[in-house]
Amino acid sequence: NAGVTQTPKFRILKIGQSMTLQCTQDMNHNYMYWYRQDPGMGLKLIYYSVGAGITDKGEVPNGYNVSRSTTEDFPLRLELAAPSQTSVYFCASSYGRAYNEQFFGPGTRLTVL
Amino acid sequence: AQSVSQHNHHVILSEAASLELGCNYSYGGTVNLFWYVQYPGQHLQLLLKYFSGDPLVKGIKGFEAEFIKSKFSFNLRKPSVQWSDTAEYFCAVNGGNYGGSQGNLIFGKGTKLSVKP
Numbered sequence: 001n002a003g004v005t006q007t008p009k010f011r012i013l014k015i016g017q018s019m020t021l022q023c024t025q026d027m028n029h030n031y032m033y034w035y036r037q038d039p040g041m042g043l044k045l046i047y048y049s050v051g052a053g054i055t056d057k058g059e060v061p062n063g064y065n066v067s068r069s070t071t072e073d074f075p076l077r078l079e080l081a082a083p084s085q086t087s088v089y090f091c092a093s094s095y096g097r098a099y100n101e102q103f104f105g106p107g108t109r110l111t112v113l
Numbered sequence: 114a115q116s117v118s119q120h121n122h123h124v125i126l127s128e129a130a131s132l133e134l135g136c137n138y139s140y141g142g143t144v145n146l147f148w149y150v151q152y153p154g155q156h157l158q159l160l161l162k163y164f165s166g167d168p169l170v171k172g173i174k175g176f177e178a179e180f181i182k183s184k185f186s187f188n189l190r191k192p193s194v195q196w197s198d199t200a201e202y203f204c205a206v207n208g209g210n211y212g213g214s215q216g217n218l219i220f221g222k223g224t225k226l227s228v229k230p
Contacts, residue, residue: 033217040122042203042222043157058217090156097207097216099145099164104156 001026004105006091012111013081021076021108023091031094032074033058033102034066036087043090049074050097081112115140117206119221126194127229134189134224136204146187147205147218148178157203163187174198196230 007022025032030051035043045058049068063085065077074093078085088109092102120135138144148160161172168180178189187204204221 035220040222042117042220044220045217048217092157101147101159101162102157102218104158106156 003027004091004093004103006089006105006108008108009106010109012113013078014113015081015083017081018077018079019081019110021078021089021091021110023074023076023105024072025074025091025093025103025105026072027093027095027103028071029093029095029103030071031097031100031102032068033092033094034064034074034076035090035092036060036085037090037107038087046076046089078110083112086110086112115206115219117204117219117221119202119204119224121224122222123225123227125227125229128196129193130228132189132191132194132198132226134202134204134226136187136189136221137185138187138204138206138219139185140206144206146178146180148172148176148187148189149203149205149220150200151203151223152200160189160202194226194228196228199226199228201225 004025033048034046037043044060047066049055055066088107090107091105094100094102116139118137146163149157150160151157161170163170163180171177176191201223203223205218207218
């Protein structure tokens with residue numbers, strides 16, 4: 001199993017550009033999550049999904065959008081990139097929610113200039 | 114709202130020293146507790162977790178944590194650290210309920226551990 005994979009690993013965007021961060025898991029997990037990690041701030045939940053076709057906002061959803069058309073994929077879309085979105089983005093998945101370990105991808109380091 | 118506090122931002126130890134990283138949470142109900150580790154340049158990995166039962170939990174690589182309900186704490190310990198333990202450590206908690214956002218993990222801000230050889 002590859003686990004959770006993310007692409008790209010690194011990206012530099014200009015202000016106002018858009019991009020999609022890809023996330024795929026091959027563990028048949030129902031739950032998927034997007035976090036951002038900023039230095040000294042821990043991880044903040046952006047969006048999560050409890051299954052294909054079902055998504056919900058986390059703590060910091062502004063400026064992002066998600067979709068979940070399949071169990072495996074959970075892309076994160078940035079429509080109008082802003083410097084405040086410079087961060088490291090992690091995708092994670094879990095079999096259940098409360099009692100289950102979340103498995104994390106390797107992350108995408110995004111810089112918005 | 115739930116919150117998780119990690120007391121130390123950066124801890125520096127010499128090899129063979131003992132480690133204790135503090136974690137306190139604010140949620141008063143039933144909680145599930147986790148410690149994750151992030152080695153330099155890598156993604157987060159689970160160290161250990163507590164759901165119920167024996168409040169002393171053993172994890173990978175010689176780490177353990179003790180759940181003290183009366184203190185709302187879940188401190189991470191290791192008797193003797195190694196240089197390879199240099200990493201950032203995150204405490205996380207959820208409310209144990211499946212409804213709404215209470216099933217999601219709330220992370221602390223992390224503690225960086227630097228171990229000098």
